[in-house]
Amino acid sequence: MHANPKALVINYEKCTGCRLCELVCSVHHHGVSNPAKSRIKVEKWEWEGLYIPMSCKQCIDAPCMNVCPVKAISRDEILSRVVVDHNLCIGCRSCVAVCPFGAMGFDPVEKKVFKCDLCDGDPKCVYFCDEKAVDYVEVSREALLRKREAAEKIAQAHRRAVELMSEI
């Protein structure tokens, strides 16, 4: 097992909403510009200027992995990621339905599920994001705390959005 596994950490407050990450992710993996094929997607609440990049959390106890009936999904502990074996995958899309973050995608043309593979340890989204709103860092205690803080802010933002909606 890798001593200090790294993870994608998202600091949504820094995100400028430019979607360059979506562009480079799809070009890197498919040679095409197409956000529908990106593993990262910036969710926007434009009317309040809120942009939240969403991608795979590489869960330890991954729902996608647990639900897969043919065990096509497994954990790669070296890069601390969850990977899909396309030779085993039967395209049932159970993983797509069960991922709590919407991070498992499905390509209707290729008929394949796809997810973030951390670009094999050299994440293109991070390489291109000048703001480092997505970053690739060692999962130290600090990082976990930061994530918790960020999540709390997301939750607050959701509450604010709900309040705003109920006012209308």
Place this chain on the structure above:
Amino acid sequence: MALSRRIAYIDLSTGKIETKPIPIEMRRKFLGGRGLDAYLLYNHCEKGIDPFSPENPLIVSAGLLVGTLASATSRTHVMAKSPLTGMLGSCNMGGFFAPELRWAGFDHLVIKGKADKPVYIWIHNGEIEIRDAKNLWGKSVTEAQWAVREELGDPDVKCLVCGPAGEKLVRFANVMTGIKNAGGRTGMGAVMGSKNLKLIAVRGTMDIKIAYPKEALEFNKRFIEQITTAKVNQTMGILGTPFIWGATNSWGGVRVNNFQYNQLLYADDVEPERFHEIANETFGKYHMAGCFACQVHCRARYRIPDGPYKGCYDEGPEYTTQGAFASEVGCTSALTVLTGNYLCNQYGVDWLELGSLIAWAMELYEKGILTIRDTGGIDLRFGNDEAVIEMIKHVCERDTWLGDVLAEGGLKAAEIIGRDSIKYLIHVKGMQNLHSDERPTPALALNIATASRGSDHLRSRPAIDLYHLPEPVLRKIYSNPVPYDGPLSSDFRSYEGKAWQVFWQEQCFMAVDSLGICKYHTTFLGATLPNFEDWTKVIYYNTGLEFTPQELWTIAERCNNMERLFNIREGLTPDDPFKGDILVDRYFTEPTKRGAPDVIGTCIDREKFLKMREEFYRYHGWDEKTGAPTEETLIRLGIDNEPSHLL
């Protein structure tokens, strides 16, 4: 493939929709975006038509590199005959509409006719539908967009929309997308309104194949570094465009009280730092936002800090808003600028035009040409913040006499108001100047006088002329990709070599507008930013098309000449006070009263100006007297048989 995007012809009168591929030869001649739009407009717009008639084609497009890896490939271009000037109507905006249009399968839309009731166009993955817009009509720019997303059940739908100002045919209404991205200038939103077209909604998940993905990715990274390390863009990324207003005001280059002064005093509350502070306080530390794939991020997110719109979310302001609702109207309040910004974004109107018109009306009021009876009881004094906000609403709603008159644009309004009013109007070709004062800067004066869409800073402004760059540096920039060994001067007050700089910048801007890249990513405000050579590389890596920098330059020349042909057909002659390449008299007769020592007391020397203009025509291959492209020039550029009706 990036080059496989189609063109769609949509007739709103008959409901007929036709699509065609865009032949590669057309790409090689006109690229896409603004360049190909110019070809389409010249071919689809009959001479002399009423801009509000169904025959006026509304052309919407994405540039050649939109959606690809070339940094900030976000730009939408829109063209039609302008209801404001009766000449070339043309505007460009960032945001996320153009890439979505390409993912949905299209590059150019030519929309003709007029729907018998409000409609919107829905474009998704190669399909186009015309749909009922009963529920959208009357809605503000943002309300309409959120409502159509709800109707279509997809939060990722992107829209190009006209606001209430466009519906009411305010002749300088914008097309808009998102919160603030605006195709301002020349009233393209009013053309939408005249067609009963509220909005174009797009959503696409189709691949844009990148020719050489690995190289495109790596080159893009270098490109971005070149762009983000430029000092000007770093400042832009923190303060947004307001920093330009601040810098310009400091030496005396902004119009104040219409055209009476050239520097705003007591301006602390409208300095860029103040807006930065407000955005920090009302939104947070990380408040800058970017357009598609852009790492400059010049757009501030903020909430209105006070007043009747307190708490409303908006983006901006821009340096043009500071000009429109501070310096030109003699106001010094951040709140007025931010409120004006918000109202204009919601109504969908060009604040450059509007602020400038309000400032003009204020001077008329000061001179007694307009009275309190004409203004409907508004005390239209310079510096009256409330009056400015009131006038914004009255013009956009056309609900008072003066509001309705100003909504017609400067030239028509001057005709209605009469007396000496035209003398005070600051315009070129019937389009108002932005907030800048070009009296100390001959290059910028020539730029606004000859810009193809009327007084404008985004067609040919060699802004780095203001930096006092050493001559060798200037030479390096301006003798590429075509040789130039004439004079160049580091002094912005000089007339030497300025015609060439304006000419150069004109080709530079045409190239980026046709590629669909933002101008802040090009040699404009920064001397080290990308230009022709870099673009040939990004074009190649992304699309596989090969050009030399010289070829790209020639394409830009060709496209600029198409615009010129359109304007000439609509009646442009060099000295025509309403349709010409000429400044209003005040530029020549009233010296500046404020500013830095080398700026105070200057005005444009008419004779030198006219000589400079002749020189500029000569570089273009235009007749020095008529300003029209010579037969030789048209043959050289291969456009001697236009209109050729190939598309």
